[in-house]
Amino acid sequence: MARARDIPDDADEKWLYSEHAAAKHEILSRYLDAWLPILGRRRRGSHFRHKQLILIDGFAGRGRYVGGEPGSPAIMFAQAVKAVEAGYAERVVIRCAEPNATNFGHLQEVCAELRHDRVDIVPREQTFAEIGAAVSEWARRQRPAAPTFVMIDPYGVKGVELALLRELLSNARLEVLLTLMVRDPARFLKEGNYAEPLTALFGGDSWKACEDAPNRAECLLLRFQEAVRPDVAQWATPFRVFEDERKTILYYLVHLTNHDLGMREMKEAMVAKSGEMTFWPVTMRPPAQMALEGAEAEPYPTLQQRLAKKYKGQTLTFVELLNDEYPDGAWVEKEHRAAIKAMAEAEEPRATIERVEPKTQTGRPARGLKLEDSVSFPGAVE
Numbered sequence: 001m002a003r004a005r006d007i008p009d010d011a012d013e014k015w016l017y018s019e020h021a022a023a024k025h026e027i028l029s030r031y032l033d034a035w036l037p038i039l040g041r042r043r044r045g046s047h048f049r050h051k052q053l054i055l056i057d058g059f060a061g062r063g064r065y066v067g068g069e070p071g072s073p074a075i076m077f078a079q080a081v082k083a084v085e086a087g088y089a090e091r092v093v094i095r096c097a098e099p100n101a102t103n104f105g106h107l108q109e110v111c112a113e114l115r116h117d118r119v120d121i122v123p124r125e126q127t128f129a130e131i132g133a134a135v136s137e138w139a140r141r142q143r144p145a146a147p148t149f150v151m152i153d154p155y156g157v158k159g160v161e162l163a164l165l166r167e168l169l170s171n172a173r174l175e176v177l178l179t180l181m182v183r184d185p186a187r188f189l190k191e192g193n194y195a196e197p198l199t200a201l202f203g204g205d206s207w208k209a210c211e212d213a214p215n216r217a218e219c220l221l222l223r224f225q226e227a228v229r230p231d232v233a234q235w236a237t238p239f240r241v242f243e244d245e246r247k248t249i250l251y252y253l254v255h256l257t258n259h260d261l262g263m264r265e266m267k268e269a270m271v272a273k274s275g276e277m278t279f280w281p282v283t284m285r286p287p288a289q290m291a292l293e294g295a296e297a298e299p300y301p302t303l304q305q306r307l308a309k310k311y312k313g314q315t316l317t318f319v320e321l322l323n324d325e326y327p328d329g330a331w332v333e334k335e336h337r338a339a340i341k342a343m344a345e346a347e348e349p350r351a352t353i354e355r356v357e358p359k360t361q362t363g364r365p366a367r368g369l370k371l372e373d374s375v376s377f378p379g380a381v382e
């Protein structure tokens with residue numbers, strides 16, 4: 001089989017739309033759909049929280065696939081238009097970097113068709129390193145810097161340096177969705193060609209510890225998470241993408257952010273795609289999805305058991321619990337809320353909720369569970 005790196009970036013064969021590209025695009029689209037309104041939401045009154053929102057497509061590609069399917073720049077544009085037209089943002093600026101001349105030619109044609117008076121999309125014939133440096137320089141001059149989303153989607157591992165990620169993420173309002181390509185590096189880790197780009201991406205040679213690991217792909221993700229957390233980003237949430245039925249991991253989509261709500265929204269977008277934090281090719285059914293469809297109806301007994309055990313004897317706010325829970329498993333806010341409320345309302349309660357606002361506006365006892373409410377689990381801390 002040809003290695004991805006042996007096929008030129010502008011070969012048409014690299015621009016056939018795959019299931020993986022569709023999965024990635026669905027996550028991108030769902031996330032921006034949720035996140036642009038949160039970032040841009042108006043304060044009480046008529047002002048926007050931020051005058052403009054910025055989207056950077058660091059490895060933009062052609063903007064379209066050979067079957068006419070839209071690429072990431074067009075997806076960003078569509079979601080930006082939706083956000084400004086719904087009144088969530090005043091203006092969105094999109095910048096796309098693509099250094100390959102053939103791919104850039106396609107990208108220019110695609111971008112020329114994407115017009116809106118409050119969404120400005122500009123393709124640039126440059127590398128991610130170049131656009132990334134310009135973005136961080138620009139952010140340094142702004143006070144405060146505009147919220148910025150950066151997609152970094154290389155074919156391989158070349159062209160992304162941890163030093164640049166660190167610089168970009170030092171802007172607290174910036175976040176990154178990174179394709180961490182692991183299949184080929186995992187196969188050919190000892191061959192030498194990967195040494196330089198991996199060392200740049202990991203900010204050191206911690207990846208070498210994976211050379212003899214039983215699962216090199218997973219090992220690379222773990223070492224990468226260690227390299228970024230917590231100094232570069234507080235959260236590094238991975239979505240695993242399988243290539244085929246043999247469960248070969250093709251890449252991880254890793255979301256880097258210092259914003260806990262952003263982390264949770266991204267996980268929701270990822271879980272919405274396949275019922276868990278993994279993409280399964282169509283020929284396979286995701287096991288967790290089957291579990292969800294089968295035994296696990298509301299109030300999610302497995303989740304309840306897990307919470308009762310994990311937080312035994314502890315009191316924490318609902319948002320603290322979510323932030324602690326999100327890095328594991330497929331359960332998101334909705335399931336946690338249902339599970340905890342049912343635990344609190346059971347004849348023999350297995351949790352107690354202390355609400356910041358115990359009464360509703362009509363004076364009835366509140367029954368909801370807000371992020372700032374406290375939850376206590378009985379028992380002694382283990």
Ligand SMILES: C[S@@+](CC[C@H](N)C(=O)[O-])C[C@H]1O[C@@H](n2cnc3c(N)ncnc32)[C@H](O)[C@@H]1O
Pocket residue numbers: 009010021058059060061062063064070071072073097098099100103126127128129153154155158159
């Ligand atoms: C996986 S494709 C991008 C696909 C696109 N994000 C999408 O979802 O439609 C990677 C692209 O990065 C380009 N590229 C290669 N080296 C680059 C670099 N150093 N900086 C930015 N882009 C690069 C390639 O030419 C290729 O078009």
